[in-house]
Amino acid sequence: MLALKALGVYLLLFGVQSASSLTHKTLELMSKYRLIDGHNDLPLHIRMLKNNRLSKFNLYNNPETATDITRLKAAHVGGQMFAAYVLCTAQDKDAVRLALEQIDVIRRMCTEYPELELVTTSTEMNATKKIACLISIEGGHAIDSSLAALRMFYQLGVRSLSLTHTCNTPWAESSSQHYSYYKRDDNSLTDFGKAVVHEMNRLGMLIDLSHTSWATAKAVLQLSKAPVIFSHSSAYTICNNPRNVPDDLLFMLKANGGLIMVNFYSDFIACGAHANVSHVADHFDHLKHVIGAEHIGIGGDYDGANSFPQFLEDVSKYPALIGELWSRKWSEEELAGVLRLNFLRVFKKVEKIRDELHNTIPSEVLIPVAEAQNDCRLVLRHPKIPEMVKSTGMRAYICLRSDALFWTVLFVHFMLLCKPIYYN
Numbered sequence: 547m548l549a550l551k552a553l554g555v556y557l558l559l560f561g562v563q564s565a566s567s568l569t570h571k572t573l574e575l576m577s578k579y580r581l582i583d584g585h586n587d588l589p590l591h592i593r594m595l596k597n598n599r600l601s602k603f604n605l606y607n608n609p610e611t612a613t614d615i616t617r618l619k620a621a622h623v624g625g626q627m628f629a630a631y632v633l634c635t636a637q638d639k640d641a642v643r644l645a646l647e648q649i650d651v652i653r654r655m656c657t658e659y660p661e662l663e664l665v666t667t668s669t670e671m672n673a674t675k676k677i678a679c680l681i682s683i684e685g686g687h688a689i690d691s692s693l694a695a696l697r698m699f700y701q702l703g704v705r706s707l708s709l710t711h712t713c714n715t716p717w718a719e720s721s722s723q724h725y726s727y728y729k730r731d732d733n734s735l736t737d738f739g740k741a742v743v744h745e746m747n748r749l750g751m752l753i754d755l756s757h758t759s760w761a762t763a764k765a766v767l768q769l770s771k772a773p774v775i776f777s778h779s780s781a782y783t784i785c786n787n788p789r790n791v792p793d794d795l796l797f798m799l800k801a802n803g804g805l806i807m808v809n810f811y812s813d814f815i816a817c818g819a820h821a822n823v824s825h826v827a828d829h830f831d832h833l834k835h836v837i838g839a840e841h842i843g844i845g846g847d848y849d850g851a852n853s854f855p856q857f858l859e860d861v862s863k864y865p866a867l868i869g870e871l872w873s874r875k876w877s878e879e880e881l882a883g884v885l886r887l888n889f890l891r892v893f894k895k896v897e898k899i900r901d902e903l904h905n906t907i908p909s910e911v912l913i914p915v916a917e918a919q920n921d922c923r924l925v926l927r928h929p930k931i932p933e934m935v936k937s938t939g940m941r942a943y944i945c946l947r948s949d950a951l952f953w954t955v956l957f958v959h960f961m962l963l964c965k966p967i968y969y970n
């Protein structure tokens with residue numbers, strides 16, 4: 547009886563001891579290889595909750611969000627790609643302004659708080675002892691089909707762009723059929739879409755295929771000179787959601803040298819609201835089995851979704867996953883890669899391709915007007931009156947009537963002095 551009791555105490559002690567030593571080992575590993583996460587939507591919440599008034603937002607301890615500085619530090623997070631997310635309903639309206647405002651709020655957050663550091667290179671990201679912030683744009687509609695706009699976003703520090711969100715762009719297809727914009731027959735990637743891929747390679751921007759259709763992802767994987775990422779997607783074989791990545795695409799991703807950063811959103815993990823950390827680990831096991839641990843990262847999607855697995859509810863909980871993978875016999879080397887080193891390797895390679903392309907001039911490809919026709923796009927052409935009325939519709943007609951004298955003078959001026967100039 548006494549012996550049994552002693553055994554019970556022993557088992558209890560042993561159990562507790564091994565659990566706490568696992569936790570200790572996990573945290574030690576995570577402080578050595580500080581996590582770089584691929585996708586976080588905290589900036590969206592700064593807009594939703596405070597209309598981007600950062601001074602009114604509690605970034606240190608915020609019960610309204612899954613992300614704050616205290617909890618990021620608790621999980622030894624060393625880098626975060628923050629999403630400058632633009633609503634699909636802003637496509638062809640003010641998507642560019644909204645993207646600029648989200649970039650502004652990320653830049654403010656990452657330069658005004660001493661715990662955060664805005665970075666734009668893999669070297670800076672690796673070197674900082676703070677939490678590195680890298681800006682990514684979520685949704686290709688933010689560039690309004692303009693490579694010049696893409697380049698200017700790069701100048702502002704943007705280093706990653708997901709080609710679509712839940713809407714097609716005029717040049718790439720979304721995995722979601724949520725919106726009716728820009729439906730095409732062959733909608734994988736248009737010629738302009740190919741130009742976007744080439745230009746992102748030339749600039750050294752990470753191409754993010756989370757949210758694109760598989761056809762678009764396939765086309766990009768065949769075309770891109772640099773490795774690409776899925777910044778927040780999980781394994782389709784484990785949960786059949788079109789936001790996840792099927793095995794044939796995973797093979798292409800491996801050949802491309804890229805990275806899939808696993809999304810924790812319960813709907814993508816367990817195809818429903820009930821998931822726990824074990825289900826997330828099942829995705830990691832599958833991905834490792836198919837393409838190897840060196841192509842896997844973490845893109846939790848915190849503050850970008852509304853239900854997260856038990857034990858992974860917010861950004862302080864990453865250690866639960868690393869502990870679970872450790873107990874599933876993932877090696878220290880594999881986990882170091884998943885946490886940090888795989889992302890740095892991919893980012894460095896993207897920069898290397900940029901360096902190799904330094905003799906290539908910026909792309910001057912323009913999207914054909916017919917492919918990006920919408921009310922907010924000014925058509926620059928010489929003001930021959932009937933064409934003007936045809937191309938810009940009623941508004942131009944009203945302008946013409948109210949400014950008849952001006953247009954007549956201009957028309958005569960053009961007819962007499964100028965050769966016709968067409969801009970498209």
Ligand SMILES: *[C@@H]1O[C@H](CO)[C@@H](O)[C@H](O)[C@H]1NC(C)=O
Binds near residue numbers: 668673
């Ligand atoms: C990151 O920094 C460490 C330590 O300074 C260095 O050994 C390593 O090579 C760096 N890795 C990258 C990818 O820059």
Ligand SMILES: *[C@@H]1O[C@H](CO)[C@@H](O)[C@H](O)[C@H]1NC(C)=O
Binds near residue numbers: 821822823824825
């Ligand atoms: C997660 O849920 C499954 C049942 O769906 C269960 O078998 C497993 O033990 C749970 N994992 C944890 C860590 O609680």
